[in-house]
Amino acid sequence: MTSVNVLIVEDHPLIVESYKQGFEIVSKKQSIYFNIEIAHNLDDAIAVIDNHSYMNTCDLIFLDIQLPIGLNQKILSGEDLGLVLRKKYPKAKIGVITSLNDNYRLRTLIKNIDPEAVLIKNDLTPEELISAIQSIITRPPYYTSTVLNLLRKEISKDVHIDEIDRKLLYELSIGTKMVELPAILLLSKAGVEKRKRNLKVLLEVDDLSDRELILNAKQRGFL
């Protein structure tokens, strides 16, 4: 009987319970013993991560992206935590669980953390969860259908835009004002305007307004 150390970072007890049930089912099926540790918030999670003796034995981490902000001023979300984990303990497998479903955020998340599993909450059912746990142990990665769709679109895309353009589109889509953009994108005002104009040419948007641009970008899977 093999033993697997699991760390679950999740603030909702109900969801934690679901995870536990999922692991129990897999444990019964494959006679694996899961040693489950739970962190209910970012502070707890940071404390566990700092425990090297435990972390060196930790095989699997299930990480919620949306977490209440704790005392640490540098690690503000599950995403930040994921980055630290990936860096400090590259051997540990990371499964990200999130309710995010916009392409831009998911793309950056996958790109930066490169998790063994990405589970979109809306896609998730008990069966999916069980499959995900099995896959992540034996043959990662595991992506739920939303993520797969994103990747498919990404591959089949004929237009390629850089990270800053993507961020620009994203910020526009969430209603960020033009005046705020230079500070966010670290560009000059003229630079922002220029990129926007280029994007409109690239995505074949005639309209002067940003609305058409955003709608087009969404359709093409940039957002």
Next chain:
Amino acid sequence: MINIFSSRNVGKLALFYSVCFLLGCSKKSNTNFSTTKYELDSFKESIEEVENLDNKIVDDSLRLSLLSKLSLKFLYADSTVFRYTNYKTIALSDQLGDSKILANAYWDLAYFYSNYSYLDSAYASYYKAYQNFRSIDDDYHSGKMMLNMAISQEKARDYIGSENSSFNALNFLPDHKIKDVYAVYNNLAIIYNGLDDFDSAIIYHKKAIDLAKQVGDQSLILNSLNNISVVYIENGFNTKALKYIEEALKTEDIKDNDTRLYAMILDNYSYAQFKQGNTEDFLKYSLEALRIRDSIGHKAGVMANKIRLAEYYLFKGDSTNAQLNLKTALSLAEDEKNSKYELEVLLKLQKIIKNQEYLDKYIALNDKLIREERSIRSKFARIRYETDAYIQKNKNLNERNIYLTIAALSLLALVSVIFFFQRQRIRLKEAQMQNRLKDSNEQVLSLLLDQQKKVELAEIKERQRISRDLHDGILSRLFGTRMALGFLIRQEPNSNAKNHVEELQAIEKDIRNLSHNLISTNFDSNDGIEKLIKKLIQDFNDHSDINFDLEISKEVKFNNLESSIKISIYYILQESLQNVRKHSLASYCVIKFTKELPNLKLIVEDDGIGFDAKTPKQGIGLKNLHYRINNFKGSMYIESDESGTKITYTIPI
């Protein structure tokens, strides 16, 4: 010597009368007023009749005209009625300010006085006439009056004054009035003779003769010939005197035309002959002259004749006849109150008879005459002084008037300047106020826009909060519950609760989308001007009976406009709608925004009563609209008639 002196006086006298006659004639033609319904000839010469005029003719100027004519008419008739009429004429014309009639009335009066030898009164009246003619710039008559004044002075032996007046008269008289100029020269000659300036007297007499010949007036020529001969006789040039007298005697019909002048010439002729030692014909001519003078009643002539006869008899040694003639002359002179002849006669009698009584009489009379002359001269001087004072007063008044005028003008200029500057200042202030109004309007609007932005920002924040709450809280709990339920029903596969769990999953998805849309609609937000415009229209709809309708065409993007243009559009719309609400009496008004590159068009159209767009009493509202629209080089076009008003604003963007 004395005889010569007296005959000069005779000649002078004759001259005087002839001049007066001349003046009277010209005056008649000058007072040729419009005819009235009153027949002058039928007018009775009585004070009562003149008095009645006041009641008969109410119109002052008409009455004055009639009075003036009557005054002239009575001048040659009844002296009492004349004085009364003349007095009334002077009073009325003075009251009415009619200088011409007043001058003529004084002329009549002066003529009247000089006829009665009231020299000082005549002088004063002539002077008043002169003043009135001057005041109406009648140079000819002014000169004429001056001439008459000169003659009056000469008669009073005020030679220096007369000389002055004569030259004054010459200044006024126009060259073509030769007869008057002639009279002046004649007078001057007499004056110089009186002043014993023989050469000047001869020069002026010759000038007078030239003029008289120029006119061709027989009696004037004869007068002057006679006068110059008298001067020559007086100074002992009897040959020269005879030459002129003979020239005069050659004149045809001299005897019939002017018998008095003829007698005078005849007398002078005989005397000149006698003085040259040719005594043969003296008695013949002298007695002939005396006979003529006696027959026409020329008493001064008779006296002069008798004095010369006495001289002749004395020369012949016939002292009885000489005394007889002189005594006749003396009684005649005393009767006639002719002091000059009386003096001469007394002196001659005293020389012949050596009677102390004559000498005493002579001295007394001479003293009296000197006193009289002195007093009349001082009277002239007084009149002159009064004249001078009057002129000085006038001059002072004129000067004062000039100063007053200058002062008034400079005051006016000053007031104008002050007024001008005041107006400039008010205008400047007005402009400043308008600018300030504009500024504060813009401030209000930008505050409004700021407010709108803040409201929107708050709205966005609120949406984000709701979105996050939905997403992080509710959605997570829902998800957890669904998962837990999922594991629960997993043990009972046949349960149809699975459908409900799937339904839960669908709800989750809806909430997620909802949450997402809550924020993603924000990117379509704007600066709020469109909302402000909509709100403005809503306000107008709420606060008036007019139905305002807003149409914004799709291409119009308020976001891309400069903020100053946004503000102006808002202001223009507000002003236009206010005009519609206040003045149009419309029931419907449509506001359209369209884009016609490179312009944005705003049309405000109502179905009201319209206004006159061509001659608008432009209120500050309409002016401000023009000002605003001109500010960004836009244009404003107004079409208006009874069926409504349409204003099109074109704004370059």
